[in-house]
Amino acid sequence: MGYRLSYPEADELFRKLSAEYEIYAPKLFEKQGRYSDTDIVRYDRVKRAEEIVWDRKSDFSAKEVVSPITQTIFYFTEDEYRESRTGAKKLLIFLRPCDINAFEHQDKIYLENGGIADVFYQRVRDRVRFVLMECTEGWDTCFCVSMGANRTNDYSAAVRRDENGLLFTVPDPELAPHFAGNREEPFEVRFIEQNDFTVEIPEIPNKDVLNKLKKHPMWQEFNDRCISCGSCTVACSTCTCFTTVDKIYDENAHAGERRRVAASCQVAGFDCMAGGHEFRTTPADRMRYRVLHKVHDYKARFGDFHMCVGCGRCSARCPKFISFPATINKMAAAIKEIVAAERQ
Template sequence: DKIYLENGGFEDAFYKRIREKVKFVCIECVEGFDTCFCTTMGSNKTDDYSLAVRFDENSALFNINDNEFDKYFTDCAKEEFELKFIEKNMAEVNLPEIESKEVLNKLKEHSVWKEYDKRCIQCGSCTVACPTCSCYTTRDIIYNENANVGERKRVQASCHIDGFDEMAGGHRFRTNASDKMRYKILHKIHDYKEQFGDNHMCVGCGRCTDRCPEHISITATINKVDKAVKEIVGGKN
């Protein structure tokens, strides 16, 4: 919402039109998975939902927050249901504290990113799976039946896919995997919050880890970045 409705004072009418129709259903989770770290990112609890659901072995309990859904449960038995949230993830993640522009600039040049030139194949699986990646490109489709009629579509794109940052003159800002990984990770755990001042962009879902064909773990990557920041602050780099 922040990117499409509030960024730079611009409100995306196409996004807003769909967003106003969306209803969220919150599925109770108290255990999590081995790749998620939502408690670290502060995204493990919410009261912003229309329905909350708990799945038991042979039944489901619903907590209704939106009166529009009352009609679907008029004949159902009532039972006490207090939604529970996960308190501790299996994965332990240390978010780096980047205290100044100087530290940030040194971090961008740190050797921690170099390993991804060998490991990352720049397929974009991580960013396509990410629920907070919002970049897209446009594609014009011309109909064969009438060359004067067509449509312009938004197509999901991302910083990890080759050609994303290529300008009309052929210039590219990030030409290797390490540059792209640095751009993505810092945007998720520093740049977004630095700009908007609320939450980090990464919600700690771990989907990118699950989807990566090269088994690159975002939890391990963030921990490596945290270690690099501590080296920089401690004067070791």
């Protein structure tokens, strides 16, 4: 069933939904961008449909709603600890197909990896419902079609914006009653079929090729280009690495809170062990680790899809203009080179 809503009608819908849901969507923050007098788009709570940014890809992904950059997981004193509380309302998140697919990958990491669920992620994730924002054109850094992340059926509702307002389709019976009384109009979701940038997805045939790829000279260029700032992983919709930090209160040195804080495999010291040993000491080592994790290791572990969903945020946020899809293509060419040399 499809529904046609004007913006005032959509605002009224949001008002009714707010009794049960917190609504999150891409939202514009003026003058808060990376450079002077620039804006930024990131996920935040919205109360009106016109607050949602439709014509620009968000600079950061929807994962910040479920697993924020900084999150208190419990409070402690010298005698006891108390787990942090979470909200009671459900979460309704407006997002595009690639980001919905990214949540599927995050779910595997947080909920299925090793058979132990991360309770701090799960207690939020269980309250989430998706509203698919129809995406048929994409942007110049997108390569979701190549990664197979341009389509999804995992949504409670889908929405299209046009000059007359918003069109919704609502397959979720739990959400559908909220649309009763609005004008009905047929609506079938469309998906993007071709990006401006096409990526050749490499397949590594065996461990011998993998070991040779790790030593390939293609990685060395990143020693001169990558500054190990971690911007790519913060913006990434599938990165899940974090560390924990204890915050001791100034007022009471025996009380504080433990926080989970987003971390990055691209930052020096990420893999530092007791005694000071590091496994990846150069930008080239760290870039190789990240690329192989996104386009080999995850799929090798879980056996379904590559971890990268082709949202392109890493390329857009990189201050050194390193293109992740171009790097994947270079890796595909390197694999062909290695395989051809083995056949000689």
